[in-house]
Amino acid sequence: MVKVWFYPTYLVLGIIFSLIFIPKKYYKEYFIYGFLIGALGDFCVVALFQNVFKIIWFKNAGIFHVLGQNLLSPPSWTVTVMLFLRFLPHKRFFKYFYVLTFAGFSVGYGILVKNVGLFDYRPWFYPFFSYLTFLGWWCFAAYFFNKTSPLANKNDL
Numbered sequence: 521m522v523k524v525w526f527y528p529t530y531l532v533l534g535i536i537f538s539l540i541f542i543p544k545k546y547y548k549e550y551f552i553y554g555f556l557i558g559a560l561g562d563f564c565v566v567a568l569f570q571n572v573f574k575i576i577w578f579k580n581a582g583i584f585h586v587l588g589q590n591l592l593s594p595p596s597w598t599v600t601v602m603l604f605l606r607f608l609p610h611k612r613f614f615k616y617f618y619v620l621t622f623a624g625f626s627v628g629y630g631i632l633v634k635n636v637g638l639f640d641y642r643p644w645f646y647p648f649f650s651y652l653t654f655l656g657w658w659c660f661a662a663y664f665f666n667k668t669s670p671l672a673n674k675n676d677l
Contacts, residue, residue, distance in 0.1 A: 523580050526636050527592035534599030542606050546671055550602045553669065557661045558601030559594035565653070566593070576641045590638060604658065605665050610673070619658045626654035 569575045584591040609615045627647045633639040666672045
């Protein structure tokens with residue numbers, strides 16, 4: 521039962537938190553960045569690591585299993601990236617710490633999803649190489665957002 525409700529619960533909680541913490545006037549822009557970096561990023565990473573390298577794979581997704589992937593994984597990544605970008609610090613030192621920490625949390629989340637039974641990976645990939653993957657992903661997200669979005673310099677938390 522936990523397997524069936526894990527991703528829907530995470531997605532609903534993520535949407536609720538995004539609606540609480542992201543102002544309505546900025547929601548669309550955060551959503552676009554979340555979709556581009558989160559959903560499309562997830563799709564590309566899964567396509568590469570699952571279909572090409574066979575390092576990771578989804579399992580036990582039930583009705584959410586589509587094209588070898590959990591259907592709710594990209595939307596979950598969308599809201600995760602939205603929240604990540606919303607709370608991205610402005611000061612460089614804190615930004616580095618934030619990205620490093622978020623990469624660690626992402627590894628922890630991957631291990632949690634594995635323990636729930638929805639995801640698996642080669643034993644050598646977690647935690648070190650997955651940390652590097654997430655670190656690259658979050659660094660790209662922060663860099664892309666800072667260079668392209670006017671919201672990156674807003675101070676109205």
